[in-house]
Amino acid sequence: MNLNRRSFMKYTASTAAGLWISSCLPDKAISKINQTVKEFHFTAVQTRVNLGSGKDFVAWTYNGQVPGPEIRVREGDIIRVVLKNNLPEDTTIHWHGIPLPNPMDGVPNVTQKPVAPGETFVYEFEARPAGSFIYHSHFKLQLDQGLYGPLIIEPLSETEAYDQEYTLLLEDWVLQDVGGAAAIRRRPAGPMMGGRMGMRRQFPTSQMPLPEPVYDGYAVNGRLLSAIYPIVVNKGDRVKLRLINPSSATEYYLSLAGHVLTVTHVDGNPIKPVPTEVLRIGMGERYDVRFNANNPGKWLLAAMETGLGEGMLRIPVNYRGIKRTQSVGPIFRQDMLLANYMDFTFANLWGDITLPPDRSIYQTLSGGMHSSFWTINGQVYPETDALRVQKGERVRLIYGNHSMMPHPMHLHGHFFKIVNPAIPPDMWILKDTLIVDPMQQIAVEFTADNPGKWLHHCHNLYHMEAGMANVVHYAQS
Numbered sequence: 001m002n003l004n005r006r007s008f009m010k011y012t013a014s015t016a017a018g019l020w021i022s023s024c025l026p027d028k029a030i031s032k033i034n035q036t037v038k039e040f041h042f043t044a045v046q047t048r049v050n051l052g053s054g055k056d057f058v059a060w061t062y063n064g065q066v067p068g069p070e071i072r073v074r075e076g077d078i079i080r081v082v083l084k085n086n087l088p089e090d091t092t093i094h095w096h097g098i099p100l101p102n103p104m105d106g107v108p109n110v111t112q113k114p115v116a117p118g119e120t121f122v123y124e125f126e127a128r129p130a131g132s133f134i135y136h137s138h139f140k141l142q143l144d145q146g147l148y149g150p151l152i153i154e155p156l157s158e159t160e161a162y163d164q165e166y167t168l169l170l171e172d173w174v175l176q177d178v179g180g181a182a183a184i185r186r187r188p189a190g191p192m193m194g195g196r197m198g199m200r201r202q203f204p205t206s207q208m209p210l211p212e213p214v215y216d217g218y219a220v221n222g223r224l225l226s227a228i229y230p231i232v233v234n235k236g237d238r239v240k241l242r243l244i245n246p247s248s249a250t251e252y253y254l255s256l257a258g259h260v261l262t263v264t265h266v267d268g269n270p271i272k273p274v275p276t277e278v279l280r281i282g283m284g285e286r287y288d289v290r291f292n293a294n295n296p297g298k299w300l301l302a303a304m305e306t307g308l309g310e311g312m313l314r315i316p317v318n319y320r321g322i323k324r325t326q327s328v329g330p331i332f333r334q335d336m337l338l339a340n341y342m343d344f345t346f347a348n349l350w351g352d353i354t355l356p357p358d359r360s361i362y363q364t365l366s367g368g369m370h371s372s373f374w375t376i377n378g379q380v381y382p383e384t385d386a387l388r389v390q391k392g393e394r395v396r397l398i399y400g401n402h403s404m405m406p407h408p409m410h411l412h413g414h415f416f417k418i419v420n421p422a423i424p425p426d427m428w429i430l431k432d433t434l435i436v437d438p439m440q441q442i443a444v445e446f447t448a449d450n451p452g453k454w455l456h457h458c459h460n461l462y463h464m465e466a467g468m469a470n471v472v473h474y475a476q477s
């Protein structure tokens with residue numbers, strides 16, 4: 001089982017094994033014995049890359065590759081990453097989804113001093129829980145310039161049965177030197193627009209946030225459309241896909257022609273398996289899905305985005321021994337079965353929730369109309385009010401999206417449960433990123449069990465940079 005799990009990622013992470021420097025006994029700082037330290041050395045550096053088609057350009061990379069090397073460890077291991085900053089500006093690494101100790105969370109000026117050019121910083125934390133995660137820079141626009149990679153924590157004992165496993169990062173690219181919106185020249189100074197009521201201070205025009213870029217390439221594991229490596233299966237294989245969206249401003253609707261995808265994990269956490277024809281994956285989200293290779297042929301796992309049409313990403317799924325040259329893609333229809341958060345139930349029973357929560361906090365998400373800023377409760381980060389909690393409290397965040405854009409809201413340092421009135425609370429699913437759709441109200445609950453200062457923000461990078469963020473503060477006890 002799983003012998004082929006690296007067969008796809010090897011193209012982008014072939015040096016990961018080489019980076020794996022040592023496996024040694026834990027040092028004195030680690031209280032548990034028998035924990036293995038897995039040490040990785042990352043150098044953040046600008047590198048000329050080619051995503052398999054199109055022109056070369058300068059991306060911001062870890063170790064000269066996009067995406068960054070795969071980190072793959074076992075639950076309970078100690079992950080140690082020695083980050084060397086060879087970029088021309090500060091940087092940090094955030095370990096998206098992992099509830100780790102606050103000083104390791106990698107948010108500049110919230111959990112750590114940014115790592116200056118030429119400096120080194122060591123991240124170290126326990127790999128827990130098992131699941132599919134992302135690591136990425138949390139500094140300015142570096143996420144959109146290429147600084148991200150997959151982080152896979154394998155369970156101590158495998159409970160799933162599958163024959164092949166692929167990790168697929170779905171990426172949006174601006175194929176220009178520097179990349180992202182940083183590649184777009186700042187607009188000339190002009191009169192301030194209205195619509196920023198409730199803001200506490202005026203921003204000089206030079207600090208106006210950058211708009212989302214127009215992406216000119218979508219890639220899977222650093223390979224553009226025509227160069228995407230195929231998934232190769234044998235008839236009868238049970239195939240596990242780890243679908244990861246590190247894109248800065250793109251969500252994807254995925255469908256696999258000729259097969260049904262079954263969702264097994266949301267943001268790394270197990271759910272009762274749910275079949276779906278289409279899967280939506282927002283920025284920062286991860287879904288593990290399975291399919292049974294029971295329909296020989298040449299197929300496409302394709303993605304579309306509203307407004308962009310079909311086929312922005314096409315991943316070939318080829319059965320061995322099939323000669324047909326033309327691949328068959330999915331046909332997106334309005335009436336396709338699209339699995340929704342509310343269709344999912346947690347695989348285990350919680351047994352730890354009573355209602356109501358200790359504290360409820362409203363989060364009104366606005367912006368985008370006549371304004372360059374995106375707000376929470378009418379405020380722009382860092383002027384946003386803190387989310388004040390006490391250790392041990394069960395906190396409910398009630399989102400109301402008063403804008404015309406979806407916002408994938410992400411909470412650092414904790415998982416939250418998505419409130420689903422139709423099922424008992426002990427079946428609510430556990431996630432760390434939740435898409436709040438236009439004009440939707442939806443709530444999550446988390447237990448304040450990891451003291452520190454934790455960022456909470458929209459994972460559309462350009463919404464976050466334009467103000468849609470705040471910080472969870474634990475009261476001093």
Ligand SMILES: [Cu+2]
Pocket residue numbers: 374405406407408458459460463464468
């Ligand atoms: Cu947003």
